[in-house]
Every structure is written in C-alpha cells, then in structure tokens.
Amino acid sequence: MKHVTFHFVLFFLLMMPLINTSCVTEEEFSNSPSGNFEALWKIIDEKYCFLDYKHINWDSIHTVYAKSITPSMTNDGLFEVLGGMLANLKDGHVNLSSASNVARYWKWFEDYPENFDDSIQRKYLKTTYKIAGGVKYCILDDNIGYVYYSSFEDAVGEGNLDQILSNLAVCDGLIIDVRNNGGGTMTNATKLACRFTNAKILTGYIQHKTGTGHSDFSDPYPIYLDPSSNVRWQKKVCVLTNRRSYSATNDFVNSMSLLDNVTIVGDKTGGGSGLPFNSELPNGWTVRFSSSPILNVNKENIEWGIDPDVKVNITSSDYEKSIDTIIETARKILKK
Amino acid sequence: MRKVLLILGFLAFFSRGYAQIDSLEANRLVTTANSIGVGGVNILDTYLSPLEYKGTEVRFMNEKMHLTKFFSGHVSAQRIFQANVSYSKNPTEDNSAFSGLVNWSYALHYQFKVNDHLKFLVGPAADMNLGFIYNLNNGNNPASAKLYANLSASGMAIYKFYLGNRLFTARYQANIPLVGLMFAPHYGESYYEIFTLGHNSHLVHFTTPYTQPSFRQMVSLDIPISRIKIRASYVFDMQQSHINSIKAHTWSNIFMIGFVKDLYVLKPSVHQRLSERLKAY
Numbered sequence: 001m002k003h004v005t006f007h008f009v010l011f012f013l014l015m016m017p018l019i020n021t022s023c024v025t026e027e028e029f030s031n032s033p034s035g036n037f038e039a040l041w042k043i044i045d046e047k048y049c050f051l052d053y054k055h056i057n058w059d060s061i062h063t064v065y066a067k068s069i070t071p072s073m074t075n076d077g078l079f080e081v082l083g084g085m086l087a088n089l090k091d092g093h094v095n096l097s098s099a100s101n102v103a104r105y106w107k108w109f110e111d112y113p114e115n116f117d118d119s120i121q122r123k124y125l126k127t128t129y130k131i132a133g134g135v136k137y138c139i140l141d142d143n144i145g146y147v148y149y150s151s152f153e154d155a156v157g158e159g160n161l162d163q164i165l166s167n168l169a170v171c172d173g174l175i176i177d178v179r180n181n182g183g184g185t186m187t188n189a190t191k192l193a194c195r196f197t198n199a200k201i202l203t204g205y206i207q208h209k210t211g212t213g214h215s216d217f218s219d220p221y222p223i224y225l226d227p228s229s230n231v232r233w234q235k236k237v238c239v240l241t242n243r244r245s246y247s248a249t250n251d252f253v254n255s256m257s258l259l260d261n262v263t264i265v266g267d268k269t270g271g272g273s274g275l276p277f278n279s280e281l282p283n284g285w286t287v288r289f290s291s292s293p294i295l296n297v298n299k300e301n302i303e304w305g306i307d308p309d310v311k312v313n314i315t316s317s318d319y320e321k322s323i324d325t326i327i328e329t330a331r332k333i334l335k336k
Numbered sequence: 337m338r339k340v341l342l343i344l345g346f347l348a349f350f351s352r353g354y355a356q357i358d359s360l361e362a363n364r365l366v367t368t369a370n371s372i373g374v375g376g377v378n379i380l381d382t383y384l385s386p387l388e389y390k391g392t393e394v395r396f397m398n399e400k401m402h403l404t405k406f407f408s409g410h411v412s413a414q415r416i417f418q419a420n421v422s423y424s425k426n427p428t429e430d431n432s433a434f435s436g437l438v439n440w441s442y443a444l445h446y447q448f449k450v451n452d453h454l455k456f457l458v459g460p461a462a463d464m465n466l467g468f469i470y471n472l473n474n475g476n477n478p479a480s481a482k483l484y485a486n487l488s489a490s491g492m493a494i495y496k497f498y499l500g501n502r503l504f505t506a507r508y509q510a511n512i513p514l515v516g517l518m519f520a521p522h523y524g525e526s527y528y529e530i531f532t533l534g535h536n537s538h539l540v541h542f543t544t545p546y547t548q549p550s551f552r553q554m555v556s557l558d559i560p561i562s563r564i565k566i567r568a569s570y571v572f573d574m575q576q577s578h579i580n581s582i583k584a585h586t587w588s589n590i591f592m593i594g595f596v597k598d599l600y601v602l603k604p605s606v607h608q609r610l611s612e613r614l615k616a617y
Contacts, residue, residue, distance in 0.1 A: 022549050023549075023585065024380070024549065024576040024583050024584065024585045025388075025583070025585070026386050026388070026583050027386075031427070039386065042386075043386065047524060049524065099430075186528060186532070187532060206529055206535070208522055208523070208524045208529060209525075210522050210523050210524070211523050211581050212523070216523070218522060221529070221533065221535040275476055275526055275528065276475060277474070277475075277476055278475055278477060279385055279386060280386075280431060282387065282427060282428075283428060284426060284428030284429075284430040284431065286431070291476070291477075291524045292524060292525070292526055292529065
C-alpha cells in the first residue's frame with residue numbers, strides 16, 4: 001500500500017504544475033460605444049509609432065473624446081467620434097474602416113496644389129505608349145524617356161524593367177513620374193530604384209516598437225539599396241513628385257534622392273514613412289496605423305515628406321495650355 | 337493444408353519469441369494508433385489582433401509506443417506526430433483566420449506498475465512545432481509564424497480493465513514544457529523587416545513555463561471490437577506564449593477517433609529466415 005501511495009504522490013506532484021498553468025489572455029473590451037472607444041484608444045496608445053515624434057498628448061485626447069461617448073449613440077455617431085480622434089494623428093496611414101465608411105486624414109495632399117492632371121499627361125503619353133506590368137512608358141518628342149508608375153501596389157517584373165530600360169536606352173535622359181502614386185508594396189519600389197545605382201548604398205534606417213511605451217523603439221536598423229544585376233540605367237534621371245507621392249513612394253523618392261544622376265522635381269512628397277499595421281475593434285471595425293518609422297540616411301524622420309531638388313508647381317497658365325510644367329522642367333534639366 | 341502448416345509454423349515461431357517478450361524482446365512490440373478528430377479552437381495572437389478568434393479545428397495524430405531496453409525494460413518510448421489546421425472568425429464574424437501546426441514529440445517514460453491494472457508513467461519529452469496563423473484582414477502584419485522546440489515533463493496513467501472478456505485500456509497523459517526555444521518577432525517588428533531587410537537578430541527566445549505556459553493533455557480509451565481496437569480520445573491542447581509583450585494562445589478541444597494496432601517488429605535476421613510466402617515485399 002505504501003508503494004502505491006508513493007506512486008500516486010509522485011504522479012500528482014508531477015502533474016501539479018499543469019493544474020496551475022495560467023491562461024494567456026488579452027484585456028477584453030465590450031462591444032459597446034465605450035468598449036470600442038477604449039479598444040481603439042489602447043491600440044494607438046500602445047502601437048502607434050509617432051506619438052512622441054508628433055508631440056501628441058494621447059492621454060488628453062482620451063479625456064476630450066471620452067466625453068463624446070454615450071451608451072446610446074449610433075454607430076454613425078461613434079464612427080464620427082473615433083474618426084475625429086484619429087485625425088489628431090495627422091497621418092494618412094491611419095484609417096478606421098467600417099462596413100459603410102473609411103475615416104481618413106488626407107490633408108497632406110488636399111491642402112496643396114494637385115500638380116498632376118491625367119488629361120494633360122495623356123498629351124505626353126499620346127495613344128502609343130507602352131504598358132509593362134504596372135508601368136506606362138513612352139519616348140517624348142525630344143528623345144526623353146518617360147515612365148509613369150501610378151501605384152506600387154501594381155507589380156512590375158524584372159523582365160518588365162529590363163524591357164522598359166532597353167527600349168528607352170536610346171533616350172538622352174529618363175523621367176520617372178511617381179506623382180499621385182500613393183504607395184503600395186515596398187519591394188516594388190526597391191525593385192525599380194535598384195536599377196539606378198551601381199553600388200550598394202545606405203538609404204536610411206527602420207525602427208520598430210519594442211514595447212507598449214510611446215518611446216519603446218529598437219535601435220535604427222540600416223536599409224541598403226543593392227544594385228540590380230539586370231539592366232541598369234546610366235544616364236540622367238528626373239523623378240517627378242507631388243503631394244500625393246506617399247508611403248512606399250516616399251521611400252522610393254528617399255532612395256532615389258541619394259543617387260548621383262537623379263534630380264527630384266516637382267512638389268514635396270506627402271510623406272507617410274510609417275510602415276502600417278492593422279488591428280480591429282470589438283465591433284469588427286478595422287484600424288490601420290503607422291507601426292515602424294522609416295528614417296532617412298541622416299536618421300531624420302521623413303513622415304512629413306521629402307523636399308524636391310527643384311521645387312516647381314504646374315502654373316495656371318500652363319494648365320490652361322495643357323502643359324505639364326513639372327514634366328517640362330524635367331526635360332530641360334535632362335537636356336542640359 | 338500447406339497454408340495451414342504455414343500459419344501454424346508462423347505462430348510456433350512467435351510463440352517461441354513470446355517467451356522472451358517480458359525481457360529483451362518486449363521492445364519490439366509497438367502499439368500504433370492513427371486518429372483523426374475535430375473540435376473547437378480559440379485563437380489569440382496580439383501581433384495580429386487583440387480579439388480572440390473562435391472556430392473549428394481538424395487534427396490528425398499518429399502515436400507509436402513501445403518498451404525500450406533502458407532500466408531493465410521499465411522505460412517506454414512514445415513518438416507522437418500530429419498536424420492540425422483550423423478556420424476561425426472574430427467575435428463579429430466579419431474577419432477570418434487560418435492556422436495550422438505540425439507537432440512532433442518524443443518521450444521516454446519510466447513505468448511505475450502499481451498492479452496488473454494500473455501503471456503510472458513519468459519522464460522527459462522533447463517536441464518540435466512549426467505552424468502559422470494567417471489573418472485575412474491584415475496588410476503588413478498578415479501572419480504569425482510559430483516555430484518552437486521544448487523539453488517537457490510528461491506524465492501518464494494507464495488503466496486496463498475487463499468488460500466481459502474484453503480488455504479495455506484507458507489512459508490520461510499530460511505534457512508541460514519546462515524549457516525551450518521559440519521564434520518571436522519584437523513587439524512591433526514586421527516580417528518585411530525580418531525577411532526582406534534581413535534584420536533578424538534576437539528573434540529566438542529562451543522559454544520557461546512563465547513565458548510559455550503551455551500544456552497538452554489527452555484522455556483516451558482503447559475499445560476492442562471484434563478483431564480491431566478503436567481509440568476514442570479527447571485532446572486539450574493549450575499552446576500559449578507571452579514574449580515581447582505579444583500574447584498568444586491556441587486552445588484546442590478535440591474529439592478524436594482512430595484505430596490501434598499492436599505490431600511486432602522483426603529483426604532483419606529473423607525476417608530473412610521467414611518463408612517468402614509470408615512477405616509482401
């Protein structure tokens with residue numbers, strides 16, 4: 001009997017830790033106006049990466065907007081309050097999405113000149129332009145190559161880029177137009193940029209949050225641009241930008257601005273240097289927010305955009321004559 | 337008549353062997369079970385979402401168990417391979433996630449025999465796990481990779497009993513990881529940064545029951561029916577971690593059904609002596 005007791009004791013001693021195994025859970029908020037408000041506030045509080053950089057007092061924003069939350073408010077009312085709270089972040093990468101609407105902050109381009117008109121652009125592209133992947137391209141009358149990449153969401157293959165650059169090899173210079181390119185996949189931007197460098201260069205740094213605190217960041221990790229092993233462009237390049245050159249396009253312009261033969265022409269980019277993550281609220285609304293800041297080569301934040309080398313707007317007189325002042329400026333630079 | 341003689345010869349050969357099974361040859365008797373099951377799963381991974389997803393999991397399990405020669409045959413070895421996939425939804429059911437995990441474990445148990453019916457098994461186990469959770473909503477944080485290995489404590493109780501003249505086997509088993517290594521990104525680190533930019537330092541973490549309070553437990557009943565043995569089992573698999581302020585859990589409650597076979601593994605020299613008529617290969 002003693003023998004049996006020993007075995008029982010041994011067995012249950014071993015199993016004791018199992019009984020004490022605790023559950024790993026996350027704080028749960030109710031699917032109510034206040035629950036959704038608190039959930040959204042917490043997501044931004046713990047995960048948004050620019051609170052300190054933008055000098056945003058997120059606690060006081062909680063105090064202000066919590067007053068607008070009532071148990072009986074409608075979904076539309078709640079959406080308006082939450083969208084208003086997020087607008088304080090002044091970030092185009094921050095969106096709240098419900099089934100009926102997307103809350104956004106677009107003042108980074110809405111308050112500035114358009115500096116792009118696709119009806120004017122068509123005068124340059126004509127009807128004979130070529131399409132390769134997500135890229136439209138043609139040779140302008142003065143033997144300048146023109147490439148328009150409207151979104152880095154659209155993929156372009158290495159074979160596409162080989163063909164584009166080979167077809168434009170006879171040109172005296174190359175315009176890469178990324179106006180109204182609101183970003184997309186970073187690897188598409190890098191794939192294009194690496195066609196314009198012959199050496200590996202440092203283009204900037206990336207950080208990520210290491211904890212829930214507003215200043216919990218990793219050391220900046222370097223980002224390099226490696227030269228493509230395929231066709232590379234050796235002549236002069238102008239990159240055309242406007243305020244709607246955003247996110248991955250901002251990153252593309254940052255890389256291109258470091259290259260010797262490249263001139264950035266147009267308006268300041270829209271910025272958007274935070275790599276966005278997604279999350280969601282108890283009511284199923286989804287939220288997108290900047291998570292990892294990308295810095296330039298001097299470890300400076302480029303969230304607010306990158307200034308061009310040559311600042312130029314489309315003038316109203318040129319606009320009336322269907323002339324793209326920015327393209328014309330680039331042509332002059334490339335013809336020098 | 338020749339067939340009858342062949343079978344009798346085969347049985348006679350093994351009846352000689354059974355005399356030794358209590359000692360050295362016992363390690364050649366392998367109990368193998370293949371089971372499939374379905375059940376509920378609760379999934380949380382705060383890298384992807386602060387919400388818990390709930391859904392259905394399908395699981396396959398292969399288990400092999402046999403005695404070894406260690407400690408005069410008092411130690412048994414157990415190998416388990418299991419794979420599961422699940423589909424789950426968030427509380428408002430307007431977003432979904434897929435997940436999957438492959439687990440391989442090997443345990444050595446010292447067998448404490450209480451009486452002819454009951455024995456307790458305790459010992460160490462090692463396991464490796466590879467899996468993922470894929471959230472259909474997210475852009476730059478769409479997935480969470482699961483890669484970890486553990487050294488665990490394992491315990492088992494086996495109770496054999498007769499109903500009528502049929503021998504049933506009931507078993508309870510629990511494994512708890514004590515130390516291990518686990519892949520985990522930093523709190524806000526994107527997989528783009530890890531895999532595209534190559535910033536892959538400090539991604540492997542040493543785990544303890546504090547950072548990985550997981551355990552797997554299983555209750556099974558082997559039921560002899562005619563010439564076969566059916567295994568009905570319930571698995572509660574609690575995989576959890578709390579590393580870099582990222583909380584994750586996958587709680588699976590799975591009911592499984594399968595078949596059990598007791599196989600005797602022949603030595604090559606014995607196999608060579610057998611008549612070719614007995615060999616399919």
